[in-house]
Amino acid sequence: MSTESLRIVWIYPDLLSTYGDRGNALILARRAQLRGMPVEVLEVRSDQRLPATADIYLIGGGEDGPQALGAQRLIADGGLHRAVAQGSVVFGVCAGYQLLGTSFFAKGTRCTGLELLDISSDRGPARAVGELAGEVDPRLGIPYLTGFENHGGRTHLGPGVSPLARVTAGVGNDGTTEGAWRGKLLGTYSHGPALARNPALADLLLRWATGVHQLPPLDDTWADRLRSERRTAVAAAARA
Amino acid sequence: MPLRAKVASSVSRTAAALSRAAGRGDGSVIGGWIGLKIDPDLLAHLSTGRAIALVSGTNGKTTTTRLTTAAVGVLGRVATNSFGANMPTGHTSALAKAGSTPYAVLEVDEHYLAQVLEATEPHVVALLNLSRDQLDRAKEVAMMAQLWRAALVRHTDVRVVANADDPMVVWAATPPADPAQGHVPPHVTWFSAGQRWHDDSWVCPECGSTIQRSGEQWWCTGCPLRRPQPQWTVEDDGVLDPTGAWHKVQLQLPGKVNLGNAATALAVAAEFGVRPVDAVSRLGSVTSVAGRYAQVDRDGRNIRLLLAKNPASWLEAFDMADVAPTLLSINARDPDGMDTSWLFDVDFSPLGGRQVLITGDRAYDLAVRLDVNGVPFQHVRTFDDAVRAVPPGRLEVIANYTAFQDIRAELDRVN
16 A cells, blocks of 8 residues: 555546446445544545546546547546556446547547546447446455446457456346456446445455455345346346 | 317316226326327317416426415415326326316426426426436436527527526526527526535536536636625524515424425416415415325334435435434335446445334445445335334334335325
């Protein structure tokens, strides 16, 4: 960790917060606090400088206009690139995932991304709206991914990244793979409070940020019930 | 009215009556659906000869419509879609059922405002607020504001009553005038109803700059868009009218948000020539609105129903609710939207210290949210279990749309 407390930055909530994105910051903070770690959550608006010294950076979803504006401002700011060079963790969701790549489409034009992940995004034939599920890359050591997606993008993965998961329900990147990761950077189409349904993913980000390999377990009774309820619902919808 | 419209109107009324008699519903949609099949222009025909007010926005439209109907009632009979059936089928049913009335006050789903403006040629349109709601299928907020703005450009003769506290509404209500097209800016009367929810208006819809807030004021840092001076405001437990006169408002509906709705109703009625002093006492006759705010006594518990469909309305519900045992119920069926992500846009900490029970199809989503919020809760399977789990006295029930209807059905479809 950079300082005596875990610093979490929520990037541009004024632009990129459409679907309960705040949840990811709240969940990481809660899970760290329950393990006795002091936590500081900073919300950095798009008219403010991005501190380069935080441990975890969160980028949420947004409409086309704010997504393009957010990418421009992050490129101009440079803080996120410096943070990544120093080994910080980045978690991008939906529009925030796309803008970590080399390019994405917004308002009908190709926009330059942050080039932190070897991915590029364009438009799919139809909007992907609904439950998203997948088997996570075994190297990450976490159970299946469950979430809700709502996006019109299709994302192509280059050799510099690995897919986060193999899709079992929904679309994700392209109907086959979902999300991407490299080092301590991870992105997903599971939008909004993605960590609410995936506490093991939250703990993975915390382990990356702290360098602690084993975190004390927490009582995840309700999250586990939610996960199995969603898994049952997805299976039932597939049979119907 | 043309013959085809007369037939369509009559068939529409009959179908609605049959639907009610068969116990299939309150008949507020089916009648209009059949009528519009026979005469697609039926809504326009039924609107002719009536002075009409439309009420639209994300939240508060059903209640504001009811309050406005009471206020305009000073002048004569008012047709209204009082069951919350707020799309053109519902408007058609309501007008057909009411027969000939000099006035109509219609609640309009925000997605249908342009279409209903076109069909009904109203005298007044009230624009309440715009915030995120059912994002898996609804238009995003800025797009919604753009649709309203485009519709108002085409109807510059309509008088607009709009919320000065919501930047999205202010922008929508002030489309640019185009003298070459004969367009003049619409006449707008501004009200201030307060706004607890700000998270959909940090970015200026006009220029993309940041919107700053200080107290009740807000302004864009990059263009001239700013809060207009409201003519109607809420002060203490009353409403200040444009002349500076203060009217005490005694509502049977809870919360500051309903005082704001009362101010809006008085402002809309004033556009028809109703003096607030004549209308204000009528607002107290509104007790509950399609089950919202209804109170039912059961097994020694006084159960009060509050509907909360999206983050902004949850914040208002917490403000309205008494500090008492509270049941929260969440579904994610089609009318609710299938996505529960918005739960994380709501801060549930105001419920800390109250006995909290949860139920509904998506109770586990709520459980995870409350856990993160550090709010203790108890999960119950049925509404009866919830009633049994609390001591005699007040039980507040806060539920989203279909969850609310489920509980209302348990209470014999209380109105």
